[in-house]
Amino acid sequence: MHGKDLRTEKGFLAVQMTRGVSLVVRLTMAILTRLIGMRWVVDTEDSASGLSMLTPTEAAALSGMLRRILDRKDGQDRWMELLSGELVQKNEYLRTVNKEVISLARSLEATNAELETTRDYLDNLIQNSADMIVATGQGRIVTLFNRRAQEILGYRAEEVIGRSVEVLYQKGETKRVEENLRIAPDGRLMEHEVRLRTKGGIAIPARLTASLLYDETGRVTGSFGACTDLTHIKALEEELVKQQKVLAIAELGGAASHELNQPLTVALGRIQLIRRRQGRHGPYERELRHVERELQKMAQMVRRIGQITRYETAPYVGASRILDLKGSVIKAPKEKQKPQRKLMCG
Amino acid sequence: MEEQKILIVDDDEGVRDMLADFFRVLGYQPVIACNGEEALNLLEQHDVLLVISDIKMPVMDGIEMLKRIRKKRGDLDVILITGYGPDYSWDSVKKAGASDYVSKPFSIDVIEKKVKSLIDKKTGRRVDAR
Numbered sequence: 455m456h457g458k459d460l461r462t463e464k465g466f467l468a469v470q471m472t473r474g475v476s477l478v479v480r481l482t483m484a485i486l487t488r489l490i491g492m493r494w495v496v497d498t499e500d501s502a503s504g505l506s507m508l509t510p511t512e513a514a515a516l517s518g519m520l521r522r523i524l525d526r527k528d529g530q531d532r533w534m535e536l537l538s539g540e541l542v543q544k545n546e547y548l549r550t551v552n553k554e555v556i557s558l559a560r561s562l563e564a565t566n567a568e569l570e571t572t573r574d575y576l577d578n579l580i581q582n583s584a585d586m587i588v589a590t591g592q593g594r595i596v597t598l599f600n601r602r603a604q605e606i607l608g609y610r611a612e613e614v615i616g617r618s619v620e621v622l623y624q625k626g627e628t629k630r631v632e633e634n635l636r637i638a639p640d641g642r643l644m645e646h647e648v649r650l651r652t653k654g655g656i657a658i659p660a661r662l663t664a665s666l667l668y669d670e671t672g673r674v675t676g677s678f679g680a681c682t683d684l685t686h687i688k689a690l691e692e693e694l695v696k697q698q699k700v701l702a703i704a705e706l707g708g709a710a711s712h713e714l715n716q717p718l719t720v721a722l723g724r725i726q727l728i729r730r731r732q733g734r735h736g737p738y739e740r741e742l743r744h745v746e747r748e749l750q751k752m753a754q755m756v757r758r759i760g761q762i763t764r765y766e767t768a769p770y771v772g773a774s775r776i777l778d779l780k781g782s783v784i785k786a787p788k789e790k791q792k793p794q795r796k797l798m799c800g
Numbered sequence: 801m802e803e804q805k806i807l808i809v810d811d812d813e814g815v816r817d818m819l820a821d822f823f824r825v826l827g828y829q830p831v832i833a834c835n836g837e838e839a840l841n842l843l844e845q846h847d848v849l850l851v852i853s854d855i856k857m858p859v860m861d862g863i864e865m866l867k868r869i870r871k872k873r874g875d876l877d878v879i880l881i882t883g884y885g886p887d888y889s890w891d892s893v894k895k896a897g898a899s900d901y902v903s904k905p906f907s908i909d910v911i912e913k914k915v916k917s918l919i920d921k922k923t924g925r926r927v928d929a930r
Contacts, residue, residue, distance in 0.1 A: 712856060715905050716812040716904070719818070719904045719905040720812075720815055720817075720818045722905050723815075723905075723906075723907075723908050726822075726909065727818070727822055731825070749905075
């Protein structure tokens with residue numbers, strides 16, 4: 455150990471004390487150093503008491519070494535130094551570990567804050583989505599029920615979370631969705647039309663995009679679905695179909711009325727011409743009147759066909775239905791007519 | 801005295817013939833055209849008292865024909881015949897320059913009354929209200 459700095463030697467504790475340090479302190483230090491597995495060393499001024507704490511062999515071994523070490527002291531021995539190579543190393547190590555722990559803690563704190571922000575953002579996104587968003591866990595149990603879903607289906611989140619998702623579907627629909635999800639590629643169901651059910655029991659047509667959720671082992675742990683309410687779109691579609699029907703019928707009606715009016719005009723005109731030639735008391739006047747009356751009925755029907763503005767049907771033979779000519783005509787407000795105008799004869 | 805001519809314009813043969821017979825009964829000489837273009841040509845050749853024309857016709861419809869007549873003959877009376885529907889109201893055909901209009905299926909009594917009314921107005925005679 456000759457020539458070595460005791461402060462870097464493992465297992466030694468060098469203690470330099472002022473002369474005024476009491477025996478009690480020194481003894482305490484000696485005991486403490488022993489307890490922590492160090493060797494107790496004191497300065498030459500009071501080596502007897504210090505060395506007395508060591509075994510005779512240890513004391514002999516250290517005595518010379520201590521002298522050499524303490525010979526280097528510059529006399530500024532007013533402060534006690536507790537130095538040990540191992541402690542310094544341990545301290546350095548601990549300091550490094552401490553720094554790393556602090557750094558890690560800060561990093562974790564930052565990550566946590568970031569996660570909090572991300573979670574808030576995602577939560578905000580889910581809650582404020584224009585679509586209904588519902589997630590389920592094991593056993594079809596609802597775990598997420600966003601604001602839009604609450605608005606449309608009339609449940610509060612706490613009324614649904616923890617219950618089976620079946621409560622949100624029309625009868626038989628859950629099974630159908632699950633079956634489709636099962637056979638869907640990648641467990642993802644796209645733009646699937648479903649019938650939801652509100653708290654009040656009203657059916658809501660919706661478009662569902664859903665996917666199964668898996669754990670790291672590939673086991674299904676639940677599902678996640680976004681639903682768009684199609685009520686308005688369905689109503690518009692129905693209205694569009696109705697309008698298309700009306701348009702088609704109106705076009706057909708217009709064409710039919712135009713075409714049928716030609717022979718009607720001719721037939722009615724000819725009856726009037728016969729009457730002009732033979733007078734109102736001709737031999738066939740009775741027959742002419744019958745024919746004319748029936749033609750007038752036809753003219754009335756043609757008039758209605760030409761005025762179709764909506765699609766209404768009426769029962770016909772069996773289960774079939776036919777266009778209700780009376781119901782399908784809304785009379786437009788009368789335009790200014792010439793006072794003497796008279797469309798029909800008779 | 802030479803018979804006064806009335807130009808009948810309609811793409812439907814039945815209507816044309818019926819109106820022609822009717823005007824003959826009334827004492828007029830019918831001149832017949834199948835569409836607006838033909839009618840304009842006939843107007844170049846004949847001095848007609850009045851035109852009675854359908855609106856929906858191939859080649860040239862009644863409204864277009866009327867517009868062209870108005871460019872040359874502002875005083876010539878033209879009665880337009882319409883079908884049912886919102887396309888041609890009295891206001892719209894009047895705006896196009898028609899003297900009057902009737903809707904199909906019309907009564908020949910109404911045609912007679914309208915024709916006489918227009919002719920009397922032109923000649924300054926009192927309208928014979930039936």
